[in-house]
Amino acid sequence: MASSRKTLDLGLLALRTAIGGTLAYHGAQKLFGWFGGPGLEATAQGFEAMGFTPGKESAALAGAGELAGGLLVAGAATPLASAGVVGAMVGAVSVHKPNGFSTQAGGYEYPAVLGATAAALALTGPGRYSVDALLGNRLNRGWQAGLALAGAAATSGYLVSRRAQA
Numbered sequence: 001m002a003s004s005r006k007t008l009d010l011g012l013l014a015l016r017t018a019i020g021g022t023l024a025y026h027g028a029q030k031l032f033g034w035f036g037g038p039g040l041e042a043t044a045q046g047f048e049a050m051g052f053t054p055g056k057e058s059a060a061l062a063g064a065g066e067l068a069g070g071l072l073v074a075g076a077a078t079p080l081a082s083a084g085v086v087g088a089m090v091g092a093v094s095v096h097k098p099n100g101f102s103t104q105a106g107g108y109e110y111p112a113v114l115g116a117t118a119a120a121l122a123l124t125g126p127g128r129y130s131v132d133a134l135l136g137n138r139l140n141r142g143w144q145a146g147l148a149l150a151g152a153a154a155t156s157g158y159l160v161s162r163r164a165q166a
Helices: 002-032 039-049 055-067 069-074 078-099 109-124 142-165
Strands: none
Touching: 002 039, 002 055, 002 069, 002 078, 002 109, 039 055, 055 069, 055 078, 069 078, 069 109, 078 109, 078 142, 109 142
């Protein structure tokens, strides 16, 4: 039984590293222009064009939500980090939804998978190879996951509905 727990914890570490690193990369592109990204000003213009107003604030929130994914790599404040990712991905899904599911057609497949994975990490927790575990899971309680995900759903739902009305 102990070896299966170790395997689970290693799996969670691998999942957090892959998802968290990918999301932090995209957030850094949006916010800072790193890794060939557009930076905040150009991202803000794109968000305005997509109907998210005000564009700069919307772009900053989306970038921060993705950058919060970097916390998942360390397994730090997992419910809050996951909620930031979920909120950003709900917005991304709303943009790509008219194109259908397939990423190849510009659809919402990729942000949906990232958002669902982040939500699953909020619910499962980061495992024992994490900052949260080192801190006695003070920032990783079941009620925190539920509250953070509910907050992300409410906030992103509001922003998406505002975009739809614009």
